[in-house]
Amino acid sequence: MEEVIRCVGCGVEIQTEDPTKLGYAPASSLEKEQIICQRCFRLKHYNEVQDASLTDDDFLKILNSLGTTESLIVKVVDIFDFNGSWLPGIHRFVGKNPVLLVGNKVDLLPKSVKASKLVHWMKHEAKELGLKPIDVQLVSAEKGLRIRELLEVIEKYRNGKDVYVIGCTNVGKSTFINRIIQEVSGEKNVITTSHFPGTTLDMIHIPLDDGTTLTDTPGIINHHQMAHYVGKKTLKLMTPKKEIKPKVFQLNEEQTLYIGGLARMDYVSGGRRSFVVHVANDLTIHRTKLEKADNLYKEHKGELLSPPFEEDAKELPELVKHTFSLPEGKTDIVFSGLGWITVPEPGAKVQAWAPKGVNVSIRPALI
Numbered sequence: 316m317e318e319v320i321r322c323v324g325c326g327v328e329i330q331t332e333d334p335t336k337l338g339y340a341p342a343s344s345l346e347k348e349q350i351i352c353q354r355c356f357r358l359k360h361y362n363e364v365q366d367a368s369l370t371d372d373d374f375l376k377i378l379n380s381l382g383t384t385e386s387l388i389v390k391v392v393d394i395f396d397f398n399g400s401w402l403p404g405i406h407r408f409v410g411k412n413p414v415l416l417v418g419n420k421v422d423l424l425p426k427s428v429k430a431s432k433l434v435h436w437m438k439h440e441a442k443e444l445g446l447k448p449i450d451v452q453l454v455s456a457e458k459g460l461r462i463r464e465l466l467e468v469i470e471k472y473r474n475g476k477d478v479y480v481i482g483c484t485n486v487g488k489s490t491f492i493n494r495i496i497q498e499v500s501g502e503k504n505v506i507t508t509s510h511f512p513g514t515t516l517d518m519i520h521i522p523l524d525d526g527t528t529l530t531d532t533p534g535i536i537n538h539h540q541m542a543h544y545v546g547k548k549t550l551k552l553m554t555p556k557k558e559i560k561p562k563v564f565q566l567n568e569e570q571t572l573y574i575g576g577l578a579r580m581d582y583v584s585g586g587r588r589s590f591v592v593h594v595a596n597d598l599t600i601h602r603t604k605l606e607k608a609d610n611l612y613k614e615h616k617g618e619l620l621s622p623p624f625e626e627d628a629k630e631l632p633e634l635v636k637h638t639f640s641l642p643e644g645k646t647d648i649v650f651s652g653l654g655w656i657t658v659p660e661p662g663a664k665v666q667a668w669a670p671k672g673v674n675v676s677i678r679p680a681l682i
């Protein structure tokens with residue numbers, strides 16, 4: 316019988332095949348007496364957190380346990396994918412604990428967007444989704460923007476209690492936690508992990524000055540995010556790295572915009588008007604006539620209409636149509652994880668297409 320080797324740090328089963336999966340350790344490490352997985356290794360030696368994700372059931376267990384603590388919950392969302400990175404129903408689980416909402420990746424939004432307006436918008440959207448955060452903060456974990464300010468705000472609201480950080484995968488939570496570790500832990504190796512009952516994953520505890528801890532919980536996978544349906548190269552291209560440059564299109568009725576070959580918007584009716592596309596700068600937008608749109612996709616998906624590319628075009632689920640009559644005011648049509656199209660004037664009828672399983676929705680305009 317094959318022997319199961321476990322990490323001495325967290326107890327996860329060691330595997331040497333896939334560095335991106337849990338429990339990875341390089342084959343050479345198997346010769347050591349005490350084997351430790353790469354994740355624990357990095358934490359121990361570099362005070363650095365790696366991505367960890369878990370199943371819906373495990374996540375529910377963790378959430379339920381948060382409700383029994385007395386703590387401050389810090390919920391991280393991705394500003395670029397607000398709805399896609401929202402964890403629904405959070406308010407039901409956290410009990411009486413206050414929730415501080417943190418919008419990460421603020422560096423991606425055009426500089427013209429006012430922070431105060433964005434905070435107001437996030438409060439409004441959070442309320443619509445059933446959550447009344449105690450405060451809303453904007454940061455860029457990657458650029459290190461406003462991290463210190465955030466820590467001050469956390470200090471103010473936690474009142475000597477423990478802090479739990481929650482968020483779904485891809486919101487930048489690991490980057491965020493690593494920033495916090497840099498800020499709060501002068502000494503090395505003070506960070507600990509503990510096994511969460513019933514899961515193979517750890518909570519990571521960062522000690523705070525007064526003997527309490529800031530705890531990183533593993534990220535939940537939000538299945539309707541585009542990231543889960545595309546290959547690596549596509550994901551790289553569709554993930555914005557820099558400030559998004561909005562692209563404006565004046566469309567007539569019965570015209571279609573393709574965002575690469577990943578999504579499509581048909582403008583059905585409402586007179587000539589403008590549409591403002593907010594996606595990663597490197598994605599190409601194609602305009603065509605609605606009557607030609609189906610054929611174009613059939614013949615040119617993965618080539619003219621890319622990404623997806625040849626290698627992942629076949630894997631991409633078929634595009635599914637969502638029909639919207641846009642309400643009063645300025646509206647965003649959101650393709651979860653890919654970006655959004657702002658329609659400044661009300662009253663248009665549009666059809667928005669995204670790969671099956673990817674969420675498409677409308678919301679009051681963010682910008």
Ligand code: GDP
Binds near residue numbers: 419454484489554555
């Ligand atoms: P996790 O899955 O939530 O732990 O997310 P990661 O920390 O692995 O980050 C996911 C992706 O978002 C990576 O490509 C990061 O480089 C990127 N990212 C994280 N924080 C920021 C940020 O503040 N701004 C931008 N533009 N990208 C970020």
